Amino acid sequence: MRFEDELSRQLRARASSARAVPDAEDLATRIRLRSRRMERRQQMVLMSAALVLAASLGGLVGAVATVPAVRTASVSPLRGVTGGADRTGGTVAPKGGSHIERAKILPSYTVPSRPVVVSLDVAGVTVEASRRSLSYPVAVTAGSRQVACSSAALVTTTVARPGSFAGGAAVVGLPVLSPGGLEIVDSGALPLPTGGVVWWLTAAVGSSVARVAAQLPGGQIVTGRATAGLVVLAGAEPADASAASVMSAVAETAQGGTLSSLWTPVGAAPYPDGEAVNQSPGAAAASCSTVSMPSSPSGRPVVSPSDPALAAAQVIASLETTPAASATKGGDFFSDAESAVPGLTAGAEAPFAVRQVSFLSGTRADVVYRPLTSSVWQVARAALGTGGRWTVTL
Protein backbone atom coordinates (compact mmCIF):
# COMPACT_ATOMS: atom_id res chain seq x y z
CA MET A 1 0.00 0.00 0.00
CA ARG A 2 1.28 3.38 -0.85
CA PHE A 3 2.16 5.79 1.93
CA GLU A 4 -0.46 8.26 0.77
CA ASP A 5 -3.16 5.58 0.72
CA GLU A 6 -2.29 4.52 4.23
CA LEU A 7 -2.41 8.11 5.33
CA SER A 8 -5.82 8.58 3.78
CA ARG A 9 -7.15 5.40 5.42
CA GLN A 10 -5.88 6.40 8.84
CA LEU A 11 -7.34 9.89 8.54
CA ARG A 12 -10.78 8.55 7.68
CA ALA A 13 -10.56 6.04 10.48
CA ARG A 14 -9.66 8.80 12.92
CA ALA A 15 -12.44 11.04 11.66
CA SER A 16 -15.06 8.30 11.82
CA SER A 17 -14.08 7.52 15.38
CA ALA A 18 -15.45 10.84 16.51
CA ARG A 19 -19.13 9.81 16.25
CA ALA A 20 -20.16 13.40 16.63
CA VAL A 21 -23.81 14.06 17.44
CA PRO A 22 -25.31 17.35 16.35
CA ASP A 23 -26.52 19.46 19.25
CA ALA A 24 -29.14 21.72 17.79
CA GLU A 25 -30.08 23.26 21.11
CA ASP A 26 -26.52 24.30 21.79
CA LEU A 27 -26.29 25.69 18.29
CA ALA A 28 -29.50 27.69 18.76
CA THR A 29 -28.16 29.09 22.04
CA ARG A 30 -24.92 30.12 20.39
CA ILE A 31 -26.81 31.77 17.55
CA ARG A 32 -28.93 33.76 20.00
CA LEU A 33 -25.89 34.86 21.99
CA ARG A 34 -24.07 35.93 18.86
CA SER A 35 -27.12 37.81 17.67
CA ARG A 36 -27.32 39.69 20.97
CA ARG A 37 -23.62 40.50 20.86
CA MET A 38 -23.98 41.92 17.40
CA GLU A 39 -27.03 43.93 18.40
CA ARG A 40 -25.15 45.39 21.36
CA ARG A 41 -22.23 46.18 19.10
CA GLN A 42 -24.51 47.97 16.68
CA GLN A 43 -26.14 49.85 19.55
CA MET A 44 -22.75 50.89 20.83
CA VAL A 45 -21.80 52.16 17.40
CA LEU A 46 -25.07 54.08 17.15
CA MET A 47 -24.68 55.49 20.66
CA SER A 48 -21.12 56.55 19.95
CA ALA A 49 -22.24 58.28 16.81
CA ALA A 50 -25.10 59.93 18.68
CA LEU A 51 -22.76 61.10 21.42
CA VAL A 52 -20.33 62.58 18.93
CA LEU A 53 -23.21 64.27 17.15
CA ALA A 54 -24.68 65.58 20.39
CA ALA A 55 -21.33 66.87 21.56
CA SER A 56 -20.78 68.65 18.28
CA LEU A 57 -24.27 70.13 18.15
CA GLY A 58 -24.17 70.98 21.86
CA GLY A 59 -21.02 72.96 21.45
CA LEU A 60 -22.41 74.71 18.43
CA VAL A 61 -25.72 75.53 20.10
CA GLY A 62 -23.92 76.60 23.25
CA ALA A 63 -21.68 78.90 21.31
CA VAL A 64 -24.60 80.40 19.39
CA ALA A 65 -26.73 80.81 22.50
CA THR A 66 -24.10 82.11 24.89
CA VAL A 67 -21.68 84.31 23.08
CA PRO A 68 -24.16 86.79 21.56
CA ALA A 69 -25.96 87.04 24.90
CA VAL A 70 -22.79 87.95 26.67
CA ARG A 71 -21.86 90.43 24.02
CA THR A 72 -25.18 92.19 23.90
CA ALA A 73 -25.84 92.18 27.61
CA SER A 74 -22.25 92.68 28.66
CA VAL A 75 -23.01 90.89 31.85
CA SER A 76 -21.59 87.99 33.68
CA PRO A 77 -22.95 85.63 36.30
CA LEU A 78 -21.19 87.85 38.74
CA ARG A 79 -22.97 90.56 40.50
CA GLY A 80 -21.04 93.47 39.28
CA VAL A 81 -20.34 96.00 36.63
CA THR A 82 -18.84 95.04 33.33
CA GLY A 83 -18.24 98.49 32.06
CA GLY A 84 -18.76 102.09 32.91
CA ALA A 85 -17.58 105.61 32.59
CA ASP A 86 -15.19 107.60 34.64
CA ARG A 87 -15.83 111.12 35.82
CA THR A 88 -13.82 112.67 33.07
CA GLY A 89 -16.11 111.37 30.40
CA GLY A 90 -14.09 108.43 29.19
CA THR A 91 -15.22 104.90 29.46
CA VAL A 92 -13.52 102.63 31.90
CA ALA A 93 -12.68 99.00 31.60
CA PRO A 94 -14.65 96.53 33.66
CA LYS A 95 -13.22 96.10 37.10
CA GLY A 96 -11.70 92.73 37.59
CA GLY A 97 -11.39 92.37 33.86
CA SER A 98 -12.48 88.78 33.82
CA HIS A 99 -16.23 89.04 33.94
CA ILE A 100 -16.93 88.20 30.34
CA GLU A 101 -14.40 85.46 30.46
CA ARG A 102 -16.04 83.99 33.54
CA ALA A 103 -19.40 84.23 31.88
CA LYS A 104 -18.11 81.91 29.24
CA ILE A 105 -16.86 79.53 31.87
CA LEU A 106 -20.23 79.50 33.61
CA PRO A 107 -22.73 79.59 30.76
CA SER A 108 -25.49 77.98 32.80
CA TYR A 109 -27.74 80.95 32.51
CA THR A 110 -27.64 82.54 29.15
CA VAL A 111 -29.06 85.97 28.73
CA PRO A 112 -31.25 86.26 25.67
CA SER A 113 -32.95 89.47 24.68
CA ARG A 114 -33.57 91.35 27.90
CA PRO A 115 -37.05 92.44 28.81
CA VAL A 116 -36.78 96.07 29.71
CA VAL A 117 -38.66 96.79 32.90
CA VAL A 118 -37.91 100.46 33.33
CA SER A 119 -36.83 103.01 30.79
CA LEU A 120 -36.06 106.64 31.61
CA ASP A 121 -34.69 109.55 29.71
CA VAL A 122 -32.64 112.01 31.72
CA ALA A 123 -30.85 114.86 30.00
CA GLY A 124 -30.58 112.90 26.76
CA VAL A 125 -29.33 109.83 28.52
CA THR A 126 -31.35 106.65 28.32
CA VAL A 127 -31.50 104.64 31.52
CA GLU A 128 -32.91 101.16 31.13
CA ALA A 129 -33.25 98.35 33.59
CA SER A 130 -34.14 94.78 32.78
CA ARG A 131 -34.76 91.77 34.86
CA ARG A 132 -34.65 88.12 33.95
CA SER A 133 -35.22 85.25 36.30
CA LEU A 134 -32.47 82.71 36.24
CA SER A 135 -33.51 79.21 35.39
CA TYR A 136 -31.21 77.78 38.05
CA PRO A 137 -31.08 78.52 41.72
CA VAL A 138 -27.89 80.33 42.54
CA ALA A 139 -25.87 81.16 45.58
CA VAL A 140 -25.15 84.85 45.80
CA THR A 141 -21.96 85.54 47.64
CA ALA A 142 -21.82 88.78 49.52
CA GLY A 143 -21.47 89.64 53.15
CA SER A 144 -20.88 86.97 55.71
CA ARG A 145 -24.17 85.24 56.45
CA GLN A 146 -24.90 81.78 55.14
CA VAL A 147 -28.35 81.26 53.67
CA ALA A 148 -29.87 78.62 51.50
CA CYS A 149 -29.49 78.64 47.80
CA SER A 150 -32.40 80.41 46.21
CA SER A 151 -33.97 81.48 43.00
CA ALA A 152 -32.57 84.69 41.68
CA ALA A 153 -32.85 87.23 38.95
CA LEU A 154 -30.28 88.94 36.82
CA VAL A 155 -30.82 92.68 36.92
CA THR A 156 -29.10 94.76 34.28
CA THR A 157 -28.92 98.53 34.11
CA THR A 158 -27.82 100.22 30.94
CA VAL A 159 -27.10 103.94 30.82
CA ALA A 160 -26.17 105.24 27.44
CA ARG A 161 -25.92 108.32 25.31
CA PRO A 162 -24.24 108.78 21.95
CA GLY A 163 -20.55 108.29 22.53
CA SER A 164 -20.46 106.66 25.92
CA PHE A 165 -22.27 104.27 28.10
CA ALA A 166 -22.25 102.87 31.57
CA GLY A 167 -24.16 100.20 33.37
CA GLY A 168 -24.02 97.24 35.58
CA ALA A 169 -25.44 93.86 36.20
CA ALA A 170 -26.20 92.05 39.40
CA VAL A 171 -27.69 88.78 40.50
CA VAL A 172 -30.30 89.34 43.15
CA GLY A 173 -31.48 86.58 45.41
CA LEU A 174 -35.26 86.90 45.39
CA PRO A 175 -36.21 85.51 48.80
CA VAL A 176 -33.83 87.90 50.51
CA LEU A 177 -36.24 90.75 50.12
CA SER A 178 -39.13 91.06 52.50
CA PRO A 179 -42.42 92.52 51.17
CA GLY A 180 -41.35 95.96 52.23
CA GLY A 181 -37.68 95.44 51.47
CA LEU A 182 -35.43 97.82 49.63
CA GLU A 183 -32.04 96.83 48.34
CA ILE A 184 -29.72 98.75 46.09
CA VAL A 185 -28.68 96.64 43.18
CA ASP A 186 -26.57 99.03 41.22
CA SER A 187 -25.66 102.67 41.03
CA GLY A 188 -23.32 104.86 39.14
CA ALA A 189 -22.83 108.05 37.17
CA LEU A 190 -22.25 108.80 33.52
CA PRO A 191 -20.38 111.99 32.75
CA LEU A 192 -21.97 114.40 30.31
CA PRO A 193 -20.00 116.24 27.63
CA THR A 194 -21.39 119.52 28.88
CA GLY A 195 -20.17 118.81 32.40
CA GLY A 196 -22.02 117.25 35.25
CA VAL A 197 -23.21 113.72 35.46
CA VAL A 198 -26.33 111.65 35.14
CA TRP A 199 -26.52 109.44 38.18
CA TRP A 200 -28.67 106.38 38.49
CA LEU A 201 -29.70 104.01 41.18
CA THR A 202 -31.33 100.64 40.58
CA ALA A 203 -33.01 99.03 43.53
CA ALA A 204 -34.81 95.76 44.07
CA VAL A 205 -37.93 96.12 46.17
CA GLY A 206 -40.34 93.81 47.90
CA SER A 207 -43.83 93.05 46.72
CA SER A 208 -45.47 95.70 48.93
CA VAL A 209 -43.35 98.54 47.66
CA ALA A 210 -45.12 100.73 45.12
CA ARG A 211 -42.47 103.37 44.66
CA VAL A 212 -39.18 104.65 45.97
CA ALA A 213 -38.55 108.30 46.69
CA ALA A 214 -35.05 109.63 46.88
CA GLN A 215 -34.12 112.98 48.31
CA LEU A 216 -30.93 114.57 47.15
CA PRO A 217 -28.84 116.83 49.38
CA GLY A 218 -30.27 119.91 47.68
CA GLY A 219 -33.78 118.86 48.61
CA GLN A 220 -34.71 117.62 45.17
CA ILE A 221 -36.93 114.56 45.30
CA VAL A 222 -36.78 111.90 42.60
CA THR A 223 -39.44 109.24 42.54
CA GLY A 224 -39.50 105.93 40.72
CA ARG A 225 -42.36 103.45 40.38
CA ALA A 226 -41.79 99.83 41.21
CA THR A 227 -42.11 97.60 38.18
CA ALA A 228 -41.56 93.87 38.42
CA GLY A 229 -39.72 94.35 41.67
CA LEU A 230 -37.39 96.97 40.29
CA VAL A 231 -37.11 100.69 40.81
CA VAL A 232 -34.79 102.90 38.81
CA LEU A 233 -33.99 106.42 39.91
CA ALA A 234 -31.95 108.78 37.83
CA GLY A 235 -31.17 112.45 37.75
CA ALA A 236 -28.74 114.99 36.43
CA GLU A 237 -26.28 116.76 38.67
CA PRO A 238 -24.40 119.89 37.70
CA ALA A 239 -20.66 119.85 37.32
CA ASP A 240 -20.03 121.62 40.59
CA ALA A 241 -22.14 119.19 42.61
CA SER A 242 -20.19 117.21 45.11
CA ALA A 243 -19.59 113.66 44.10
CA ALA A 244 -19.80 112.75 47.72
CA SER A 245 -23.44 113.62 48.03
CA VAL A 246 -25.49 111.25 50.10
CA MET A 247 -29.14 110.77 49.34
CA SER A 248 -31.92 109.01 51.10
CA ALA A 249 -34.10 106.38 49.49
CA VAL A 250 -37.46 105.56 50.99
CA ALA A 251 -39.65 102.64 49.97
CA GLU A 252 -43.30 103.60 50.09
CA THR A 253 -46.64 101.93 49.66
CA ALA A 254 -49.17 103.10 47.11
CA GLN A 255 -50.84 105.13 49.83
CA GLY A 256 -47.60 106.86 50.73
CA GLY A 257 -46.78 104.82 53.78
CA THR A 258 -43.12 104.34 54.49
CA LEU A 259 -41.86 100.78 54.49
CA SER A 260 -38.11 101.11 54.70
CA SER A 261 -35.34 103.52 53.95
CA LEU A 262 -31.63 103.76 53.53
CA TRP A 263 -28.89 106.21 52.65
CA THR A 264 -26.51 105.84 49.82
CA PRO A 265 -23.86 107.89 48.04
CA VAL A 266 -25.10 109.56 44.90
CA GLY A 267 -23.56 108.29 41.75
CA ALA A 268 -21.11 106.01 43.45
CA ALA A 269 -18.68 104.55 41.00
CA PRO A 270 -19.65 101.23 39.52
CA TYR A 271 -18.58 98.44 41.73
CA PRO A 272 -18.24 94.73 41.47
CA ASP A 273 -20.47 93.00 43.90
CA GLY A 274 -20.84 89.53 45.25
CA GLU A 275 -20.29 86.43 43.28
CA ALA A 276 -22.96 84.11 42.01
CA VAL A 277 -22.26 80.42 41.94
CA ASN A 278 -24.34 78.46 39.53
CA GLN A 279 -26.03 75.35 40.81
CA SER A 280 -27.88 72.68 38.91
CA PRO A 281 -31.53 72.16 39.82
CA GLY A 282 -30.73 68.76 41.24
CA ALA A 283 -28.05 69.99 43.55
CA ALA A 284 -28.76 69.46 47.18
CA ALA A 285 -29.81 72.55 49.02
CA ALA A 286 -27.06 71.99 51.51
CA SER A 287 -24.41 72.17 48.86
CA CYS A 288 -26.01 75.34 47.51
CA SER A 289 -25.61 77.24 50.71
CA THR A 290 -24.36 80.71 50.18
CA VAL A 291 -23.64 84.02 51.68
CA SER A 292 -26.58 86.35 51.49
CA MET A 293 -26.62 89.99 50.80
CA PRO A 294 -25.85 92.07 53.86
CA SER A 295 -28.70 92.68 56.17
CA SER A 296 -30.79 95.55 54.94
CA PRO A 297 -33.40 97.61 56.71
CA SER A 298 -36.07 95.78 54.79
CA GLY A 299 -39.38 96.05 56.55
CA ARG A 300 -38.04 98.01 59.46
CA PRO A 301 -39.76 101.13 60.63
CA VAL A 302 -38.12 104.28 59.47
CA VAL A 303 -36.05 105.72 62.25
CA SER A 304 -33.26 108.15 61.66
CA PRO A 305 -31.27 110.80 63.43
CA SER A 306 -32.41 114.36 63.43
CA ASP A 307 -30.11 115.14 60.50
CA PRO A 308 -29.85 111.81 58.64
CA ALA A 309 -27.87 113.23 55.73
CA LEU A 310 -25.14 114.51 58.00
CA ALA A 311 -25.29 111.34 60.05
CA ALA A 312 -24.98 109.15 56.95
CA ALA A 313 -22.02 111.17 55.73
CA GLN A 314 -20.40 110.91 59.15
CA VAL A 315 -20.99 107.17 59.21
CA ILE A 316 -19.39 106.81 55.80
CA ALA A 317 -16.50 109.04 56.68
CA SER A 318 -15.88 107.34 59.98
CA LEU A 319 -14.84 104.21 58.17
CA GLU A 320 -11.70 106.13 57.35
CA THR A 321 -10.66 106.41 60.94
CA THR A 322 -11.00 102.74 61.82
CA PRO A 323 -7.74 100.94 62.53
CA ALA A 324 -8.31 98.50 59.70
CA ALA A 325 -9.00 101.29 57.29
CA SER A 326 -5.93 103.34 58.02
CA ALA A 327 -3.67 100.52 56.88
CA THR A 328 -4.93 100.48 53.30
CA LYS A 329 -6.19 103.58 51.64
CA GLY A 330 -7.53 104.12 48.18
CA GLY A 331 -10.34 105.83 46.32
CA ASP A 332 -11.49 109.42 46.49
CA PHE A 333 -14.96 109.30 47.93
CA PHE A 334 -14.09 110.19 51.47
CA SER A 335 -11.95 113.12 50.63
CA ASP A 336 -14.95 114.55 48.84
CA ALA A 337 -17.15 113.67 51.75
CA GLU A 338 -14.75 115.39 54.10
CA SER A 339 -14.94 118.61 52.23
CA ALA A 340 -18.67 118.33 51.75
CA VAL A 341 -19.64 117.52 55.31
CA PRO A 342 -18.58 119.96 57.96
CA GLY A 343 -16.79 118.48 60.92
CA LEU A 344 -15.47 115.42 59.20
CA THR A 345 -11.85 114.48 59.75
CA ALA A 346 -11.54 111.82 57.12
CA GLY A 347 -8.23 111.42 55.33
CA ALA A 348 -7.57 112.10 51.73
CA GLU A 349 -8.30 108.58 50.51
CA ALA A 350 -10.66 105.85 51.56
CA PRO A 351 -9.96 102.13 51.24
CA PHE A 352 -13.65 101.25 51.11
CA ALA A 353 -16.55 101.44 48.79
CA VAL A 354 -19.83 102.16 50.57
CA ARG A 355 -23.11 100.93 49.26
CA GLN A 356 -25.70 101.97 51.75
CA VAL A 357 -26.29 103.18 55.26
CA SER A 358 -29.37 101.99 57.13
CA PHE A 359 -30.35 103.62 60.39
CA LEU A 360 -31.62 101.14 62.93
CA SER A 361 -32.38 103.87 65.40
CA GLY A 362 -31.39 107.40 66.09
CA THR A 363 -28.06 106.24 67.44
CA ARG A 364 -27.34 103.03 65.53
CA ALA A 365 -26.85 102.23 61.88
CA ASP A 366 -25.64 99.50 59.58
CA VAL A 367 -23.27 100.38 56.79
CA VAL A 368 -22.71 98.08 53.87
CA TYR A 369 -19.18 98.43 52.64
CA ARG A 370 -16.54 96.60 50.74
CA PRO A 371 -12.79 96.92 51.01
CA LEU A 372 -11.44 97.91 47.62
CA THR A 373 -9.19 94.88 47.74
CA SER A 374 -12.14 92.54 48.10
CA SER A 375 -15.26 91.72 46.13
CA VAL A 376 -17.32 90.76 49.17
CA TRP A 377 -19.71 93.21 50.70
CA GLN A 378 -19.78 93.33 54.47
CA VAL A 379 -21.86 94.95 57.12
CA ALA A 380 -20.40 97.17 59.83
CA ARG A 381 -22.24 98.59 62.78
CA ALA A 382 -22.13 102.33 63.39
CA ALA A 383 -23.11 104.03 66.60
CA LEU A 384 -23.50 107.62 67.68
CA GLY A 385 -20.94 108.36 70.33
CA THR A 386 -21.25 110.61 73.33
CA GLY A 387 -19.38 113.38 71.52
CA GLY A 388 -22.07 113.51 68.86
CA ARG A 389 -19.92 111.73 66.31
CA TRP A 390 -20.71 108.52 64.51
CA THR A 391 -18.11 105.80 64.70
CA VAL A 392 -17.99 102.54 62.80
CA THR A 393 -16.85 99.27 64.29
CA LEU A 394 -15.50 96.80 61.73
Added chain:
Amino acid sequence: MAPIELRLEQWGPAAGELAVSEQGLEKGRRGGTRAFEAFYLENFSRLVGLALVLTGSKELAEDLVQDSFVRLHRHFDSVEAPDRYVRQIVVNACRSHFRRAGRERSKRPLLYVVDGVTDASSSGELADVLLTLPYRQRAAIVLRFYSDLSEAEIAELLGCRPGTVGSLIHRGLERLRRELEK
Protein backbone atom coordinates in the same frame (compact mmCIF):
# COMPACT_ATOMS: atom_id res chain seq x y z
CA MET B 1 -29.63 6.75 19.51
CA ALA B 2 -32.34 9.04 20.79
CA PRO B 3 -34.00 11.17 18.14
CA ILE B 4 -32.73 14.72 17.92
CA GLU B 5 -35.23 17.31 18.93
CA LEU B 6 -34.79 20.55 17.13
CA ARG B 7 -36.32 23.78 18.28
CA LEU B 8 -36.64 25.47 15.00
CA GLU B 9 -38.18 28.64 16.35
CA GLN B 10 -34.95 29.34 18.19
CA TRP B 11 -33.10 29.85 14.96
CA GLY B 12 -35.00 32.83 13.89
CA PRO B 13 -37.92 33.41 11.56
CA ALA B 14 -38.30 31.21 8.55
CA ALA B 15 -37.21 33.04 5.46
CA GLY B 16 -38.52 30.59 2.92
CA GLU B 17 -39.84 27.13 2.40
CA LEU B 18 -37.69 24.04 2.69
CA ALA B 19 -35.95 23.21 -0.54
CA VAL B 20 -33.50 20.38 -0.12
CA SER B 21 -32.41 18.49 -3.15
CA GLU B 22 -30.66 15.15 -3.22
CA GLN B 23 -27.32 16.94 -3.34
CA GLY B 24 -28.18 19.15 -0.46
CA LEU B 25 -29.63 22.61 -0.74
CA GLU B 26 -30.96 23.83 -3.98
CA LYS B 27 -29.44 27.10 -5.04
CA GLY B 28 -31.88 29.94 -5.35
CA ARG B 29 -34.61 28.38 -3.27
CA ARG B 30 -32.50 27.86 -0.24
CA GLY B 31 -33.24 29.67 2.96
CA GLY B 32 -35.24 29.40 6.07
CA THR B 33 -34.91 27.54 9.27
CA ARG B 34 -35.67 24.09 7.96
CA ALA B 35 -33.11 24.31 5.22
CA PHE B 36 -30.48 25.37 7.68
CA GLU B 37 -31.51 22.58 10.02
CA ALA B 38 -31.20 20.02 7.30
CA PHE B 39 -27.85 21.34 6.22
CA TYR B 40 -26.62 21.29 9.80
CA LEU B 41 -27.67 17.70 10.40
CA GLU B 42 -26.24 16.57 7.12
CA ASN B 43 -22.83 18.16 7.45
CA PHE B 44 -22.08 18.35 11.16
CA SER B 45 -20.46 14.94 11.54
CA ARG B 46 -18.36 15.30 8.42
CA LEU B 47 -17.06 18.67 9.50
CA VAL B 48 -16.30 17.45 13.00
CA GLY B 49 -14.23 14.69 11.42
CA LEU B 50 -12.32 17.28 9.41
CA ALA B 51 -11.74 19.42 12.48
CA LEU B 52 -10.72 16.36 14.48
CA VAL B 53 -7.94 15.36 12.12
CA LEU B 54 -6.82 18.95 12.00
CA THR B 55 -6.79 19.50 15.75
CA GLY B 56 -6.55 16.04 17.29
CA SER B 57 -9.26 16.77 19.84
CA LYS B 58 -12.88 15.71 19.53
CA GLU B 59 -14.21 18.26 22.01
CA LEU B 60 -12.31 21.05 20.39
CA ALA B 61 -13.46 19.91 16.95
CA GLU B 62 -17.12 19.90 17.99
CA ASP B 63 -16.79 23.32 19.54
CA LEU B 64 -15.14 24.81 16.48
CA VAL B 65 -17.71 23.26 14.15
CA GLN B 66 -20.60 24.55 16.24
CA ASP B 67 -19.13 28.03 16.09
CA SER B 68 -18.65 27.64 12.37
CA PHE B 69 -22.34 26.89 11.93
CA VAL B 70 -23.19 29.94 14.01
CA ARG B 71 -21.17 32.02 11.58
CA LEU B 72 -22.79 30.30 8.65
CA HIS B 73 -26.29 31.00 9.98
CA ARG B 74 -26.06 34.70 9.24
CA HIS B 75 -25.04 34.17 5.63
CA PHE B 76 -26.78 30.89 4.91
CA ASP B 77 -29.30 32.43 2.55
CA SER B 78 -26.77 34.50 0.66
CA VAL B 79 -23.76 32.25 0.08
CA GLU B 80 -23.63 30.28 -3.13
CA ALA B 81 -22.14 27.07 -1.76
CA PRO B 82 -22.73 26.74 1.96
CA ASP B 83 -20.84 23.46 2.17
CA ARG B 84 -17.65 25.03 0.84
CA TYR B 85 -18.31 28.14 2.87
CA VAL B 86 -18.63 26.30 6.14
CA ARG B 87 -15.61 24.12 5.36
CA GLN B 88 -13.61 27.27 4.82
CA ILE B 89 -14.86 28.56 8.18
CA VAL B 90 -13.83 25.33 9.91
CA VAL B 91 -10.35 25.36 8.42
CA ASN B 92 -9.89 28.99 9.37
CA ALA B 93 -11.25 28.36 12.86
CA CYS B 94 -8.74 25.55 13.40
CA ARG B 95 -5.91 27.78 12.23
CA SER B 96 -7.08 30.59 14.49
CA HIS B 97 -7.22 28.18 17.39
CA PHE B 98 -3.60 27.14 16.94
CA ARG B 99 -2.51 30.71 16.48
CA ARG B 100 -4.25 31.70 19.68
CA ALA B 101 -2.80 28.73 21.51
CA GLY B 102 0.66 29.60 20.24
CA ARG B 103 0.33 33.17 21.50
CA GLU B 104 -0.89 32.00 24.88
CA ARG B 105 1.94 29.49 25.19
CA SER B 106 4.46 32.20 24.42
CA LYS B 107 3.07 34.35 27.22
CA ARG B 108 2.88 31.54 29.75
CA PRO B 109 5.70 31.52 32.32
CA LEU B 110 7.90 28.44 32.30
CA LEU B 111 7.10 27.37 35.85
CA TYR B 112 6.15 23.75 35.25
CA VAL B 113 7.91 20.63 34.02
CA VAL B 114 6.26 18.54 31.36
CA ASP B 115 6.33 14.90 32.39
CA GLY B 116 4.41 11.82 31.37
CA VAL B 117 2.97 13.36 28.25
CA THR B 118 2.77 10.95 25.36
CA ASP B 119 4.71 12.11 22.38
CA ALA B 120 2.34 12.06 19.44
CA SER B 121 5.12 11.02 17.09
CA SER B 122 5.91 7.98 19.21
CA SER B 123 2.49 6.38 18.82
CA GLY B 124 3.30 5.28 15.33
CA GLU B 125 -0.09 6.42 14.05
CA LEU B 126 0.09 8.59 10.98
CA ALA B 127 -2.81 10.73 12.16
CA ASP B 128 -0.97 11.43 15.39
CA VAL B 129 2.30 12.28 13.73
CA LEU B 130 0.39 14.54 11.42
CA LEU B 131 -0.35 16.80 14.37
CA THR B 132 3.35 17.58 14.72
CA LEU B 133 3.44 19.26 11.31
CA PRO B 134 3.03 22.99 10.84
CA TYR B 135 -0.61 23.88 10.38
CA ARG B 136 -0.46 24.77 6.70
CA GLN B 137 1.31 21.52 5.83
CA ARG B 138 -1.14 19.59 7.97
CA ALA B 139 -4.17 21.30 6.49
CA ALA B 140 -2.93 20.76 2.95
CA ILE B 141 -2.39 17.03 3.60
CA VAL B 142 -5.75 16.60 5.36
CA LEU B 143 -7.68 18.43 2.65
CA ARG B 144 -5.92 16.43 -0.04
CA PHE B 145 -6.03 12.91 1.45
CA TYR B 146 -9.09 13.16 3.72
CA SER B 147 -11.37 15.58 1.91
CA ASP B 148 -10.13 14.58 -1.54
CA LEU B 149 -9.90 18.15 -2.71
CA SER B 150 -7.86 19.21 -5.69
CA GLU B 151 -4.82 21.40 -5.29
CA ALA B 152 -6.76 24.30 -6.73
CA GLU B 153 -9.55 23.89 -4.17
CA ILE B 154 -7.00 23.59 -1.37
CA ALA B 155 -5.22 26.68 -2.62
CA GLU B 156 -8.48 28.59 -2.48
CA LEU B 157 -9.14 27.38 1.04
CA LEU B 158 -5.66 28.19 2.33
CA GLY B 159 -5.37 31.40 0.39
CA CYS B 160 -2.28 30.48 -1.59
CA ARG B 161 -1.29 29.42 -5.09
CA PRO B 162 -1.82 25.82 -6.26
CA GLY B 163 1.93 25.39 -6.65
CA THR B 164 2.38 26.28 -3.02
CA VAL B 165 -0.13 23.59 -2.09
CA GLY B 166 1.92 20.97 -3.92
CA SER B 167 5.01 22.13 -2.10
CA LEU B 168 3.23 22.05 1.25
CA ILE B 169 1.98 18.52 0.64
CA HIS B 170 5.36 17.28 -0.58
CA ARG B 171 7.28 18.68 2.34
CA GLY B 172 4.63 17.52 4.79
CA LEU B 173 4.74 13.95 3.50
CA GLU B 174 8.53 13.97 3.62
CA ARG B 175 8.47 15.08 7.19
CA LEU B 176 5.87 12.47 8.09
CA ARG B 177 8.03 9.77 6.62
CA ARG B 178 11.05 10.97 8.53
CA GLU B 179 9.13 11.04 11.75
CA LEU B 180 7.80 7.54 11.24
CA GLU B 181 11.27 6.18 10.41
CA LYS B 182 12.64 7.44 13.72
